[in-house]
Amino acid sequence: MPFITVQNQLYNALIEGLGQSSHTFQILQPAAPITPESGDRFLWSFLNNIPPFSLDQNYTQSGGNQLFSDYKGVLSALRPATKVDIKQEIGQENFENFVRYLQSLRPIPPANQFPDIFFNWAMVYAPDVAQQGASAYAAIILDPIGGAQQSLMPYMQRPPAPPDWVRGYDALVQDLSQAPRRAFEMRSTSTSSDVSRTWSSGRRSVLFGLWRSSESTERLSEHFSQSELTVRASFGHLLSFQTNAGAWYSSSALGTAYTKKGDPPWRSGSAITWDNTFGASGNIQRVAINLLVADTMEISVTARTLFGNQDQQIIRGNAGLGLWPFYNGSGEYGIKTTTQFSESGGTTITTTSSPGVPVLIGVNVLPIGRFLGYTSAARER
DSSP states (O other), X not given: OOHHHHHHHHXXXXXXXXXXXXXXXXXXXXXXEOOTTTHHHHHHHHHHBOOOSSSEEOOOTTSSOBHHHHHHXXXXXXXXXXXXXHHHHHOHHHHHHXXXXXXXXXXOOOGGGHHHHHHHHHHHHOGGGHHHHHHHHHHHTTSHHHHHHHHTGGGTSSSOOOOOBSSOHHHHHHHHHTSOOEEEEEETTTSOOOOXXXXXXXXXXXXXXXXXXXXXXXXXXXXXXXXXXXXXXXXXXXXXXXXXXXXXXXXXXXXXXXXXXXXTTBOTTOSSOSHHHHSTTOSOSEEEEEEEEEEEEEEEEEEEOOOOHXXXXXXXXXXXXXXXXXXXXXXXTTBEEEEEEOTTSOEEEEEEOOTTOOEEEXXXXXXXXXXXXXXXGGOBO
């Protein structure tokens, strides 16, 4: 059978065995180990990445569509209801110094705390504008868009603070250690390959073959997928990790932008519009709502097929790149991948990961309207 059929069977077996929904789930290939060294920023980058319209995702940290940058673009195109110029009220130098102070706070506070924080800060560093600055911030935050634009300031002034989320690596490790054990099994002879009723209607953006970056139509990949396959997968702990975006994000402001297509709040003449943000070709059509994370993986793939000696060497040589189904190379942060070929015509691929090392194997995805709590009928045209 074609490799895509096997991949579809994997998807169905995984969501059934691991308790995921075909209306939201997306497999991450290759799966991504997260270490203390990569920490919060690497973890958060998966929440920042806007998922493709696909049952699978090949994550690239440095590229792709990013929620934070697209969100900043949206706010730059919106017109606040209040017309208070905070820089004019307190002076450019005081504004820059106050934003630098906000950048030093952990976590960076939301805009609704700015009036009190500014007053206390200004009483020490700029007492002449303490009261009028606090009053100006209080007026600004009455408007969701104005408040959201001010919340972004610590993330924009150079050097900008990186986008953050409320919970990070330490919380993930703690939650994962308490999560239950889960497992699934796939058999090519019996597991359904029908993914037509999934959230992407079966559409895929990634389809590797037997090893990472190989073509699914490559000779050895086709030979592998046409054999009788069995996948047995267990995870010592399995967790759906969820957190909220940091102070930079305002669901109220983004919701206002989503439900109102014209001016206001969208500035007439802006290059960033409702259509190229939320429309059919927009850059914020969906978001990742949580991450499926596992540790202590034990994945065994058995193929009832015979590979010749030369083909065995090719497969072993590419095992370091990572083999199907999660494409993690041997030695990759405690992950080990081995291949075994029997003379009777059996091939076994085994992938294991270390206890306590989180490995991201998927994300759950929602359309932006559902994420914001709206339906298409709720939009004002």
